Amino acid sequence: MKKIFSLFIGFCLVFVVFCAIPRREVAYAESNEKLLAVIIDDFGGYERGGVDEMLNLPIPLTCAVMPFVENTRSDAERAVKSGKEVILHMPMESHVNLPLSWYGPTFIRNYDSESVACEKIDRCLAEIPQAVGANIHIGSGVSQNKNLMTAIINHLNRKGMFFCDSKTINNSACEGAAIECNTPYISRDVFLEPHGDKSYASACKYLIKAGEIASEKGYAIAIGHVGREGGADTARAILDSLPRLKEMGIKIVPLSEIAALLRKNIV
Ligand SMILES: [Zn+2]
Helix, strand or coil: CHHHHHHHHHHHHHHHHHHHCCCHHHHHHHCCCEEEEEEEEEECCCCCCCHHHHHHCCCCCEEEECCCCCCHHHHHHHHHHCCCEEEEEEEECCCCCCCHHHCCCCCECCCCCHHHHHHHHHHHHHHCCCCCEEEEEECCCHHHCHHHHHHHHHHHHHCCCEEEECCCCCCCCHHHHHHHCCCCCEECCEECCHHHCCCHHHHHHHHHHHHHHHHHHCEEEEEEECHHHCCHHHHHHHHHHHHHHHHCCEEECCHHHHHHHHHCCCC
């Protein structure tokens, strides 16, 4: 009897300890908190519009930094110092001819072999060691190539990194590639400056739209820009939309948090 009693006490102790372990993911799943990641593309370049304003925002933005351009290293360092997350903004070729200068010096070509593409990613990641994942700069050609995208996603997975499809073209092959890699498909829900509309009002509107998507499916991913595609107006729109997003029950998190939860099938 005494033995049974001690076994019972032992079991209770283990149960109490187990319950006391902070399980953050479970807490998310049980709370009504909806998650929003805001990626800001095009850090690193010579166009500085909105860079300071974005880095000063009091939220964990995800800064997508272009490799091998004027301010790559300093922007990546400043972003981390400002409490932001850094990902590689990997330039990939379009499906139409564009000026080469739009890509920066290192980009994945439509005709690259899988090994060449992965080697380019490695060189870019060596330049931006702060990166925890990657998304796409331009890329409407490469992202339609399922084999190449499968190789890229597998390569990033092996490094413990995630890949986010910026969906710069509707028929991207990245979802199929992610399935092939047996990994969750992470993709952009809204652009804050779609079709070149980079006004303050438009960015506010699309942030709320991102909030509504997050309310519905548990999370959402928005992409805005520094430089000529967006800049200070987008930064001001984000700052001014924070109270409304909070009212909607939306929490802004680094993209890696959503990626980790998707991996565990929690959101
Ligand atoms: Zn870009």
